[in-house]
Amino acid sequence: MSNLIYLRPLQISDAQISYQWRNNPEIWKLTGSKPDQHITSEMETAWLAGVLRRTTDKRFAICLKETNQYIGNIHLENIELSQAQYGGLFIGEPSYWSKGIGTQASALLIDYAFETLQVEKLYGFVRKEHSASRRMLEKGGFDAVEQSAAWVKISMERTAWLSQKTRKEVATSQ
Secondary structure, three states: OOOEEEEEEOHHHHHHHHHHHOHHHHHOOOOOOOOOOOOOHHHHHHHHHHHHOOOEEEEEEEEOOOOOOEEEEEEEEEOOOOEEEEEEEOOOOOOOOOOOOHHHHHHHHHHHHHHHOOOOOEEEEEOOOOOOHHHHHHHHHEEEEOOOOOOEEEEEEEEHHHHHHHHHHHHHOO
């Protein structure tokens, strides 16, 4: 399946859309935290301005290729020389849930981390009860390495990603 989406750097102007997503309780059911108050456009703009200043994060908008519509977010956090944290993904537009877009966005972010940033390791955390997200990440090459009562820690080494990428390239060329 070809990619229906692309990633672009998140922009302050995206807050005019994303603040609406932050007020949708369905989006926050399985995330690590949720707002404890109604989020206004001004609050989202201020929050986004703050996170975009972080030099150890890379935040991206998930956009549809066909229309350029902004439909979600994905990001890396705690980027260091040798590793980065897969910080999270969400599709804010419910009409695009369960359509494989999260898988595509995740693959693009993983490629960015290993190809562009040249990190050696990616790691992240998935809520234990969010089995669909965990399956998506494991299918994408992450391994579960630790578990707590609420969370599963996942990890992927650059060497494993390169091996997986080579296998896919060989399979598509035959």
